[in-house]
Amino acid sequence: MEDRAVIVQSLSKTFDKVRALHEVSFEVSRGEIFGMIGPDGAGKTTLFRILSTLMLPGSGQAEVLGTDVVKNYRKLRKRIGYMPGRFSLYPDLTVRENLEFYATIFGTTPAENYHLIRDIYIQIEPFSKRRAGALSGGMKQKLALCCALIHKPDLLILDEPTTGVDAVSRKEFWEMLLKLKQGGMSILVSTPYMDEAAQCDNIALIQEGRILVTAAPHEVTASFSLPLLGVRSNAPWLLLNDLRQWPYAESVQPFGEFIHVIAQPGHGEPQALLSFLKEKGHPDPEVRVLQAGIEDCFMHLMGAPSHAI
Amino acid sequence: MRIIAHLIRKEFLQIRRNRTFLPMIFLMPVVQMLILAYAATLEMKNINLCFSDQDLSPASRGIQAAFRGSPFFNVMGNTFDPAEAESCLKDGSADIVIVIPKGFEKDLEKERKAGVQLLVNAINGSKASIGSAYTQQIITGWYRTYQQAAGGSIHGARAPLIQAIPAFWFNPELNYQVFMVPGILVILVTMIGMMLSALNIVREKEMGTLEQINVTPIKKHQFIIGKLLPFWIIALFELGFGLVVGKLLFDIPMQGSLWLLFGVAGIYLLAVQGAGLLISNTARTQQQAMFVMFFFNIIFIMMSGLFTPVDSMPVWAQYFNYINPISYFMTVIRMILLKGSGFTDIQIPFFSLMALALIMMSLSIWRYRKTV
Numbered sequence: 001m002e003d004r005a006v007i008v009q010s011l012s013k014t015f016d017k018v019r020a021l022h023e024v025s026f027e028v029s030r031g032e033i034f035g036m037i038g039p040d041g042a043g044k045t046t047l048f049r050i051l052s053t054l055m056l057p058g059s060g061q062a063e064v065l066g067t068d069v070v071k072n073y074r075k076l077r078k079r080i081g082y083m084p085g086r087f088s089l090y091p092d093l094t095v096r097e098n099l100e101f102y103a104t105i106f107g108t109t110p111a112e113n114y115h116l117i118r119d120i121y122i123q124i125e126p127f128s129k130r131r132a133g134a135l136s137g138g139m140k141q142k143l144a145l146c147c148a149l150i151h152k153p154d155l156l157i158l159d160e161p162t163t164g165v166d167a168v169s170r171k172e173f174w175e176m177l178l179k180l181k182q183g184g185m186s187i188l189v190s191t192p193y194m195d196e197a198a199q200c201d202n203i204a205l206i207q208e209g210r211i212l213v214t215a216a217p218h219e220v221t222a223s224f225s226l227p228l229l230g231v232r233s234n235a236p237w238l239l240l241n242d243l244r245q246w247p248y249a250e251s252v253q254p255f256g257e258f259i260h261v262i263a264q265p266g267h268g269e270p271q272a273l274l275s276f277l278k279e280k281g282h283p284d285p286e287v288r289v290l291q292a293g294i295e296d297c298f299m300h301l302m303g304a305p306s307h308a309i
Numbered sequence: 310m311r312i313i314a315h316l317i318r319k320e321f322l323q324i325r326r327n328r329t330f331l332p333m334i335f336l337m338p339v340v341q342m343l344i345l346a347y348a349a350t351l352e353m354k355n356i357n358l359c360f361s362d363q364d365l366s367p368a369s370r371g372i373q374a375a376f377r378g379s380p381f382f383n384v385m386g387n388t389f390d391p392a393e394a395e396s397c398l399k400d401g402s403a404d405i406v407i408v409i410p411k412g413f414e415k416d417l418e419k420e421r422k423a424g425v426q427l428l429v430n431a432i433n434g435s436k437a438s439i440g441s442a443y444t445q446q447i448i449t450g451w452y453r454t455y456q457q458a459a460g461g462s463i464h465g466a467r468a469p470l471i472q473a474i475p476a477f478w479f480n481p482e483l484n485y486q487v488f489m490v491p492g493i494l495v496i497l498v499t500m501i502g503m504m505l506s507a508l509n510i511v512r513e514k515e516m517g518t519l520e521q522i523n524v525t526p527i528k529k530h531q532f533i534i535g536k537l538l539p540f541w542i543i544a545l546f547e548l549g550f551g552l553v554v555g556k557l558l559f560d561i562p563m564q565g566s567l568w569l570l571f572g573v574a575g576i577y578l579l580a581v582q583g584a585g586l587l588i589s590n591t592a593r594t595q596q597q598a599m600f601v602m603f604f605f606n607i608i609f610i611m612m613s614g615l616f617t618p619v620d621s622m623p624v625w626a627q628y629f630n631y632i633n634p635i636s637y638f639m640t641v642i643r644m645i646l647l648k649g650s651g652f653t654d655i656q657i658p659f660f661s662l663m664a665l666a667l668i669m670m671s672l673s674i675w676r677y678r679k680t681v
């Protein structure tokens with residue numbers, strides 16, 4: 001059996017004059033969760049549509065489960081489960097009817113692969129007679145996952161499955177994905193949420209159709225070599241302005257209650273920044289050294305796409 | 310086959326769920342027939358008439374009496390003053406003003422000829438011409454009796470009268486409903502077969518469900534059959550239902566074979582569904598599809614001979630109807646129902662429809678591959 005679930009080589013796609021994908025290359029191993037992380041409009045959906053045989057690539061190669069996505073698309077469709085970013089089940093059919101419909105067109109029954117979906121389906125079962133259109137956002141996504149799983153695919157392709165879903169449902173959804181992975185399923189998932197990236201085995205950061213980096217999440221953060229400082233005070237707006245004037249600041253980004261400051265190499269001591277802020281008249285600023293997260297890495301890469309980490 | 314069966318089952322399930330759809334299927338034929346067949350009639354009734362009798366003779370009163378006895382006319386008034394009669398025409402209270410000049414009876418007796426003046430409101434051209442024709446008929450009729458009453462004694466030699474007596478075949482009572490009801494059935498079948506199936510496909514696009522369907526192993530032909538067949542069945546059912554309503558409400562004749570009619574309808578539906586599919590391939594939203602279909606349907610329906618006979622259209626319009634499936638079906642349904650035509654009589658429109666169905670279907674399926 002092929003040990004790679006997805007092999008993409010210098011894939012490009014252009015719409016009219018807009019370059020959606022530019023020389024994208026990456027690989028997804030069997031049995032891993034691979035996260036495609038990037039902002040809206042980065043090209044994630046285009047990439048997933050090509051891999052799901054919904055769209056033809058402009059140039060380059062894409063092989064999914066050892067099958068070419070263009071030549072053998074029909075064969076491939078039976079083996080992948082695709083969940084589009086937009087809810088795409090029939091809103092006027094009930095939960096149960098949707099599930100049965102998608103099972104039958106793949107030549108199977110809900111009972112046959114029930115073990116795969118049991119954990120999720122139990123949560124929506126009380127609503128099995130409700131129309132899919134009347135479900136809440138989280139429930140809809142769970143049903144969509146069930147429908148994408150019902151034919152026992154070898155690879156799941158999930159396009160922003162947790163966008164617009166409440167925090168609890170998001171957590172439950174990811175627990176489900178981890179469980180599926182344990183069962184040997186390969187999963188390719190995109191998300192704009194950085195906290196979800198940490199749950200993946202490997203991630204690719206994508207922006208404006210280019211992949212900036214591909215690595216395991218801890219490798220991405222570990223390779224972040226610049227000093228990172230978190231700053232907090234009672235006057236965050238003034239603080240932000242003053243921090244931007246600090247001569248050794250590489251970048252300044254507000255991150256919740258702390259402002260993250262990437263300092264130039266050799267200027268990572270909190271003391272230097274602290275005295276700078278005192279001079280500016282901040283009475284009691286708090287400065288601490290931080291461990292870089294995925295989001296810090298991503299923001300930094302986005303700001304300077306030509307930089308190596 | 311099994312997949313197609315499941316697709317069709319799903320489609321019927323959705324149709325049954327649709328709150329507007331089911332009532333509309335039964336309500337539409339009844340309401341359309343009632344309105345179109347009763348209200349939108351070309352028969353002339355209630356023509357408002359105003360006299361300006363300046364002769365005030367037995368003859369002029371005779372003419373007035375003849376009009377009062379006719380079911381088509383309402384005599385609104387009689388005034389000596391021609392200006393007042395004209396004002397009736399202007400303010401719309403009269404459609405036709407008949408001016409009988411002074412000395413009318415005298416001229417008639419002495420010189421055997423006399424004139425009356427007709428002033429006709431011609432805003433509605435067909436109403437004006439039909440109305441004035443009726444008026445002349447009644448005046449001629451009155452003159453005949455007038456002469457007979459005079460026993461021909463006034464002037465010895467009587468002008469010979471040639472009377473043409475028409476016999477109206479296939480619709481002896483010139484019943485407008487008999488002509489209209491089959492036409493309305495054609496519109497109904499078209500709306501359901503073409504518009505609804507095309508809108509249904511675009512709806513899947515709009516909702517995004519098409520994307521999910523496209524990643525399944527469903528093949529194009531399965532999807533297309535799964536979409537068109539349910540509406541093909543419903544449209545034929547609607548034709549049957551409409552025929553029953555037409556029979557009960559208007560007692561429309563059914564001279565020919567109903568099997569033949571349904572056979573033609575089946576082929577006709579393929580042609581218009583092909584056109585609908587073609588439109589749904591290019592449209593992104595239901596609104597776009599609706600608008601494009603509306604545009605084509607209005608033209609094709611007006612040209613089809615629903616209200617006015619195709620034979621009296623200009624030559625280019627008759628050529629246009631070679632590619633108008635609605636026109637063929639409009640002709641055939643009237644031939645079969647009213648005339649009792651058999652297969653040999655309708656061969657030409659039958660095979661033309663078949664050719665159109667073949668062309669539209671292959672064109673739309675070919676386009677479908679390219680766009681989706």
